[in-house]
Amino acid sequence: MRLSELAEKLGCRLVGNGNIEIYRLAPLHEAGEGDLAFMASAVDAPTLKKGHASAVIVREGSPPCSKPTLLTNDPYLTFVQALRLLYTPDRPTLGVHPSCVIQDGVRLEEDVAIGPLSVVEAGVSIGRRSIVGAQVYIGKESRIGADCRLYPQVMIREGVEIGDRVIIHSGTVIGSDGFGYVRGERGTRIKIPQVGRVILEDDVEIGANVTIDRATLGVTRIKRGTKIDNLVQIAHNVVVGADTVIAALSGISGSTTIGDRVTLAGQVGIVDHVEIGDDATVGAQAGVAKSLPPESVVLGSPAVPHLTFKRNVAAARRLPQILNTLKRIEARLVSLERASGTGEPRTQTSPSTAERGVR
């Protein structure tokens, strides 16, 4: 695509030669002939000069630069939009690959594509233009909306409802049984049938090798626009709000509710039956053991407000010094007591905390 055409589509001001052809986008230090690069800030200017990018996206008001330039108020957003223009995702062959096993009563809307060796059980419906990869399984009576993309080896159990424009990456399991048992005799456990459903609303994206359990009764729900990273566990009856982001290896226990626009960083754990308020942020590896009000920012395991966490970490770093200080204070007390003739009321058979030191 010509740079001038890109400029117009992206709504950017063009400075320099607009006739050059742009074939790819590339990081500044890797960009070569035909590449459009993106300069996050002025500190990257030397990298740009040394590099071979054919053109560059730069923030309005930056110092002028020797290459053809697209000027914009938000270079990163413009870069992403350029990516979306230049890289149109692969459209697989429409229709159902003959190697698939499609059971009775399946309803496929227009322009659906299903890759080789997939299995679609009875009563499933798939909306317009949705792309189902190879070796996917879709269980009985599940419904997939329009413009969805299920990558190869996704597994959807029965009775799952998926909205429009949902993306699910490979290896992910939607609708597996919740982890629920009652105690029987002598420590054995009796399985609680898991007969609820899963609903993924519009514009949800789920990473690879994620597990989202069906509800015991009722619904496990991921609301509109929420994005979930790889290897995340969502237990039975969890509700995740809209536009929330959950990073890799996090786990949310049964019946917990996560609000809208929440951010869970990586490896976060949240106990069952709590509520995380809207716009809360939970730092990496935090363990949340109780409900959080909206806009909370917490860290640590057990999680505490982030300022408390930072103060505690700083104080903890002082601990060895505190022990030394205590030792010195006790020595000064002894001197004072000797001088004044008062004595330490407790006998000294066991050494004091500080005297034992820290190894």
Add this chain to the structure above:
Amino acid sequence: MRLSELAEKLGCRLVGNGNIEIYRLAPLHEAGEGDLAFMASAVDAPTLKKGHASAVIVREGSPPCSKPTLLTNDPYLTFVQALRLLYTPDRPTLGVHPSCVIQDGVRLEEDVAIGPLSVVEAGVSIGRRSIVGAQVYIGKESRIGADCRLYPQVMIREGVEIGDRVIIHSGTVIGSDGFGYVRGERGTRIKIPQVGRVILEDDVEIGANVTIDRATLGVTRIKRGTKIDNLVQIAHNVVVGADTVIAALSGISGSTTIGDRVTLAGQVGIVDHVEIGDDATVGAQAGVAKSLPPESVVLGSPAVPHLTFKRNVAAARRLPQILNTLKRIEARLVSLERASGTGEPRTQTSPSTAERGVR
């Protein structure tokens, strides 16, 4: 099913009209016409009154209620038993789907079902009434017992032994190689062949996207009745006892032994070559670095007894206050020393711990 029939099968005392038909079970606040709900405690009575449940399971001795009622000493257990009566799991078509690849010398007992596009390698045997989902792989010489259920896309490597009534959820890998290497020259690593097996005993249930590695030599074993949640890692040569429960995202390192009736909460990590005693409980996100005696209850990383953990957490919260207290004590010491004419023995060139404060 009629309420009176349910009452009889569940061994409950029926109060009110037993002729009504029950179609579903539902949570109290969602229950409608034809639904049997379950009241955990008297605090839910207002929800019941406002709701539309046709009948309710209530603890014996509770205040009378306006709806047809099943009275029981354990409402939750009764609720689960009612679920098991009303929701009979789907029985798939018996026999082997013609799209499967079944190698020579496979032995299938009566009433086995194998879903589309599964692969069963040579020498496998599968017991009566076991259900193998679509796109499952079962490796050479593996044995599956009776009444098992393998959900779609389960992967069983060669030489795995699975007992009766075992349930394995989708995406789970049983019998992958253990993670074992010896150091070669210049930091390279030489793979240790992993030639052992995996045994899952009767009544084990394994969640989705779990990994259970085969033993290097010998056996990785999960004993009778143990339940493992999603995304759990069980390393080579681990032995997990009977009736144990392991929550999501936990990992158990090589050659560790877990006792009977142990509970590991979510995201627990246990080092290699230790023993966790029977009836131990390990709290969420705990990191266990040494063996634990039976009935231990531990928390934290590194894990400590839960009372110690709680005391330490409470004391840690005091740290900033401790620093202030130390500062005040030092000021008082200075006053006393001035008054008595004794002096601080150390020079004051570096400020004391407390004086530096906490940011």
Add this chain to the structure above:
Amino acid sequence: MRLSELAEKLGCRLVGNGNIEIYRLAPLHEAGEGDLAFMASAVDAPTLKKGHASAVIVREGSPPCSKPTLLTNDPYLTFVQALRLLYTPDRPTLGVHPSCVIQDGVRLEEDVAIGPLSVVEAGVSIGRRSIVGAQVYIGKESRIGADCRLYPQVMIREGVEIGDRVIIHSGTVIGSDGFGYVRGERGTRIKIPQVGRVILEDDVEIGANVTIDRATLGVTRIKRGTKIDNLVQIAHNVVVGADTVIAALSGISGSTTIGDRVTLAGQVGIVDHVEIGDDATVGAQAGVAKSLPPESVVLGSPAVPHLTFKRNVAAARRLPQILNTLKRIEARLVSLERASGTGEPRTQTSPSTAERGVR
């Protein structure tokens, strides 16, 4: 294999009858007739005596033993080499199983084996002697080197490059989209197209149910000889150095660089955009929030040098005692102040830290 033949191939000194036949290797306590066992240290001598091993590998210079013995300077390495001699991995039938779906323009070198129901997309090439298991997916234009092994149900997305002698275990997803969005209006998120690649260099081994995301632009790279355990997450644009080891359930965030010969223990988390120096070691469950110099050894969340961590943990254990010590010091101060006639400068309306105690 005869023991004398094994001794020769392993370069060991043989003591005792070399004519016995060795069929298997086994742990000392499980070994029986026909088994070669391995004695790690002299403390195992009683186990050997009681056991039924036919022969044993023992360190040179150990006390003599009653069984036929292979003497070596490194018994563990010799044991591993014996394993590699006695257990030749299964060679599946060469060629492509007729149930596979192989698209146009696929290039298979000599002696390739592809198991049943696999899908190989257009433009893929697979090197000599590589073994692709059943139900594997290999996306467009991906290249697999020679002597590789992809276990059943591995999923490789498009444009992935895999070196020679690479092993990938079941359920692993290579080349899924990176987790990248820009903020749109009102909290929504716009997906950043993930158009980069993944490169796995020679001799890499990847465990089961791992996820390795493709780069946004550029490459996510795992360098030569690195071994990754089960359920690990490698985000977009991560570079992992050579001969590095990453244990189960660890996660590495976007654009982070890990050096050569690094060890990450289980459940480690590393934030995005940092560098972990060569030969660094990160302890189990550690959370690394900033770059680490080479040869660092860190523990904890947030991670600190391991000696600091141990000192802090030891000091934290003292906290309740510190509170008691403070209480006693304050009592002594009061006595001294009374005796000297000076007074506590602050009023006593709120009790001091120590007086409140710890519950």
